[in-house]
Amino acid sequence: MLEIKNLHVAVGGKEILKGLTLAISAGEVHAIMGPNGSGKSTLSYVLAGREGYEITGGAITYRGENLAELSPEKRSAKGIFLAMQYPVEIPGVTTLTFLKTALNAQRRARNEPELDALAVLKLVRSKAASLNVPEEMLKRALNFGFSGGEKKKLEILQMALFEPALAILDETDSGLDIDALKLVADGVNRLRSPERAMLVITHYQRLLNFIVPDRVHVMAGGRIVAKGGKELALELEAKGYGHWTKDAA
């Protein structure tokens, strides 16, 4: 589904990703682990198409298409979803309005009929109930005054609502207590399916106790420096990142 070959990315003229190669097939959950500054978030932003993240070499192919040519909104309509590490506040826009606008924009881009307010409300309610997201959150302005846990829950709710083909979770576990973490992991696990690929980016092994990955990649210095099965995460936990980052520099 996603093939990244020898990817080089610069931000503000500084090279952050230095020849990253990675392939994910439908039905798989991959984890990327790595220390701060290794380029994990840069990877997630470049996949979602954020401005200012310049591809200077290599290629990203998503379902046979060159991803670099697609705007962020087109990527979204084609099934890419990024759960952000720091979801953004938009004052005055209720969460429900935002969800309806986003959902219908994606549907419009795919030439599917838009859903009316009532249909959206029903759909959002049912997804919210299954994820234990309180309905009261939907009436509040988007992420405005939300706790860290609430923001992350809303990201998972959006993932459930948009049903992406490729979901990227950028440090969704950061700042969560264990209960919130379980809730988020539970939401992610429900969405695992043979048609869907997931890329879970995390700093800590802890999350992977709850979301068990098919493959684990270790990232350092803008490259993948090690890969393996889920046991690699445990090894990493035992030995620390130093073991791998020495070679990367």
Next chain:
Amino acid sequence: MAAVSETKKTVAELGEKYKYGFVTDIEMERAPKGLNEDVVRFISAKKGEPDWMLQWRLGAYRRWREMTEPTWARVHYPKIDYEDAYYYAAPKTTAKPKGLDEVDPKLLETYKKLGIPLHEQKLLAGVAVDAVFDSVSVATTFKAKLEEAGVIFCPISEAIREHGDLVRKYLGSVVPVTDNFFATLNSAVFSDGTFVYVPKGVRCPMELSTYFRINASETGQFERTLIIADEGSYVSYLEGCTAPKRDEHQLHAAVVELIALEGAEIKYSTVQNWYPGDEEGKGGIYNFVTKRGDCRGARSKISWTQVETGSAITWKYPSCILRGEGSVGEFYSIAITNHFQQADTGTKMIHLGKNTRSRIISKGISAGKAQNTYRGLVSVHPKAANARNYTQCDSLLIGRECGAHTVPYIEARNKTARVEHEATTSKIAEDQLFYCTSRGIPQEEAVALIVNGFCREVLQQLPMEFAVEAQKLVGISLEGSVA
């Protein structure tokens, strides 16, 4: 509601950025170009006015001759040649339509394009419309139903003829003939507008609404609106404005006077979408308007809500004179400027009576090379014990070349007064836009969404059916504001 669904449809069918830019090809009758006493007499005669009205106009005209155009606002425009304009233009065939059947079908077609269903049968509920086309009021719907409730809702020209006593008593009692350059000009040459009288204790059974349209070229529009809410009554009134696309600038100098007697409440909403000029700043309406409400009776309330998205230049300060004890004044404003538009707008809250309260919520949005100024005065007079004011002015900037300015004046001459002022300036952040686009929302729609969120407190004040229209307008007027 039919009115709303048609409006929505019209908005949805937008092909170009300013959808109201068409011209209706209709034969016009005009006064000779330029302004002199004969033109004033011509207008008065055309309207079949009594002599007192003519004398009132002439007095204003003579006064205006001695006045100079104000220059204190933060707006810049070439000098206006007042001799090079027509002061009266009317569709020839609709001199005095008695009913909708007699209205020129071309006019009805125009209003249909504007999304205003004039035919009463199409109006399933609640909105009575008075439509002013250039200088004459074309048709007033729902008249009969309003008459049953005792509400007078008619063109002001008709009111001058048929309700002379009321008009004479209140006209110019809030905005005096000598008030300011543009108001005085209006007093001399106003051609039509709307008159509303709500009798004692009556809650007006529907929203009242006027649509103003400038069609003829080189024509100024000088409408005059007078609304009187008698003791204990309530009325909600909405005006909408559009004009065709033209290269030259056109002047619109209106005067609106509101009078709320004891315990009465007037809610006045404006959706102003006059032609703003093109992307290079060519053409557009000069919107120089004087709007003032007088809370004359105790516990009366006047609430202004405005959504200003159009016009090349906007110069208006809907104000409240809080005379009655315990009276309340409110001003909710959204002013959007894009490209080369300039807006200098705000309000004056004049606290004269005891325990008077006022609230000002202003949202200014500036994009392109536009300049947006909030200018407001909160004045507490010595007798206004326990007066309260809360002011909140928020500015939102889109891009680097636009400007936002806040000019609040506060005069508190009573020690018990409490005046609060808050102001913020923000930008649409790149991370907000990215968050939206990454969830599938195209950039322009994302800007509209964020701006609507920014304006929410004000949009909520609009009658619900018009809030939808206003929200769309917010998006449309900001098209092309992000690269």
